[in-house]
Amino acid sequence: MDSDLVLIIVVVTALAFDFTNGFHDTANVVATSISTRAMAPRIAVAYAAVLNFVGAFLSLAVAATIASGIVEADLINEQIVFGGLMGAIGWNLITWYFGLPSSSSHALIGGVVGSAFVAEGPDAVIGSGLVGKVAVPALVAPVLAFLVAGLAITLVYRIVGGLRPGSVTRGFKAGQILSGGLLALAHGTNDAQKTMGIIALALVANGQLEAGSDPPTWVVVSAAAAIALGTYMGGWRIIKTMGSRIIKMDSAQGFAAQGSGAAVILAASHGGFPLSTTHTISGGVMGAGAAKRLSAVRWGVAGNIIVAWVVTIPAAALIGAATYGITRIFGTGAVGPLVVSIAAIAVIALVFARRLQQGSVISAAEGA
């Protein structure tokens, strides 16, 4: 009974994480469309939300990696999963507060790894999975998106260079509706699957699901709904950083950046790599900018983003480990997770209230 209660808390927390994931990552998906005025902000956000939802149903390869490839499912209990989730949510909120587009995926993986490490020691962490399925794609994906977008935009300018700017801009704005949609689809499939994988991990720990099997339908549907809702609620703060502070774009660059990002994410999702959609799209945006003019990219902001990438896994791991430690103070029952959940909700409410009081705030990205 007690462990069922913990399971319920974990599922609710996982869906809450999925919501913040959508909330946090909206910017990645829609910033380029809004920046180039291909779509009105409200419409772009709603469109991305719908395609996020649809995208979540495309594949389960990434969910399988999360559920069985990174930590030893046999050693994991619900409390560890809870600690990992809190690590990810905590880090997501911190980076959101400062307007930094860090990676929700790496936050989740970092949180779970930190929590499992503290609970069960190094044996609980599958080092090879962490390196092969997470670390290497984490390095490859943004560089790849950067190169693909750079090559693509160079070709585009060669092809349409002699035409009147007006018709080119109109054409690529129309194209951005397609490329933006594909990107939302790709984002939905890679990111919603991470939540499905986490819930599957908790279900296995609870004995409700056999290790290695696909997550049940209700998990897929609720994860899809949570990320779509989060996307719809939007992260306007981060939209500003991604869309205009990194680079001023024309619609051809927007198309190249989105198309390249979508290509990389879809290809990686198919291979079961839980890569960071944030990193990948940032790489595409920078590639599309750098190919035109190196000075077009505001490298200071880009530098801040890179710092957030590097610290995400260790920071989330620390928060995850600390959360697990705190819940253990209250034993192995449901009390610990309950106490932490209530405390977390209180802290989040406080932060939101302060934010509202202060009005629009200068983000860390701008201040540096």
Next chain:
Amino acid sequence: MTLFAEVVDWGAVLEVIWVSLLAGVGVTAIFSIGILAAARTGDQQKGGQGGAATAYAVLALLAFAAVAAAMVFGVVVMTQKD
């Protein structure tokens, strides 16, 4: 290094790299050709060159159809397990 080579499925990583390059660069380039052809269609019509205008219109349609087909193909591949 041998350990590193075993841990990472380089085949899958390489597949992601070449598929991304082909799809990302290819689709963007073909879409640009579509825009070029569409613009030329208008120019030729104004210039009274009906035959050339039709040829460019067909090229534009083919290019946009190829882009749409590539997107659909990408999504269909996603939904299939290997």
